[in-house]
Amino acid sequence: MRINRVSALAAIVMVGAALVAPVRAQFDPIFDFIPLGGRSLLTQVLESEPPAEEAHAILTGERTAERWIDYMKGRSAAVPGLQQLGDYELATLADYLSFNMPLPANKLPGDPAGADWSEILPLDGRDLALEFCQSCHIITVVVTQDRRKEHWLGTMNKPSHVEIKLTSEEREALASYLVLNASIPIDDVPEDLRAGGASY
Ligand code: HEC
Incomplete structure (x- = not known):
């Protein structure tokens, strides 16, 4: 009986903690004035419905930041999300790609169209x-x-x-x-x- 009461209490405390958990800072709108980083920019690009092989080529590529800029300029006709990026965004994304690509094979989604990028991208x-x-x-x-x-x-x-x-x-x-x-x-x-x- 006693044990049950204790575990019920623990459950309530845990639910309470989950309810009051703060919004993760990177998604809090007060920080909207800080320019998007490579994770968000890449998410936008991948959600612009590029052909699967274009998405795969980005996620498995390995280049310096400079080469990534050239590469993305070359692919912008095929990848709609790349056309919207300004110069600083392109440079920010290129930097991010140079640090984080290629993704480890076990992180690559089977179907890029249905992937939850917030779970996958560093x-x-x-x-x-x-x-x-x-x-x-x-x-x-x-x-x-x-x-x-x-x-x-x-x-x-x-x-x-x-x-x-x-x-x-x-x-x-x-x-x-x-x-x-x-x-x-x-x-x-x-x-x-x-x-x-x-x-x-
Ligand atoms: C553990 C506490 C602590 C954290 C966490 C922290 N800072 Fe600081 N920061 C300080 C203190 C103390 C000062 C003032 C004294 C000094 O400059 O060492 C300071 C000052 C600064 C300054 C102005 C002075 C300078 O040295 O240029 C910058 C810029 C700065 N921090 C950047 C950062 C960045 C970037 C991060 C995240 C990677 C960060 N801080 C996280 C303690 C912290």
């Missing part, structure tokens, strides 16, 4: 920033800086940041995303994320 620089860069200071400290890659990596290797649970490859990917997409003017940052600017 996190992008925007996701990593929202997940790992707001626990000590607001994200504004990060996304308003205009920096070169070495400078970003330098910050991430300071004593204040070196403990963050990001692999060196993730640090590189995050730095590459920030080079292209940070330096957001403060006027574009929502009021709620401006207060105190640097709160550390």
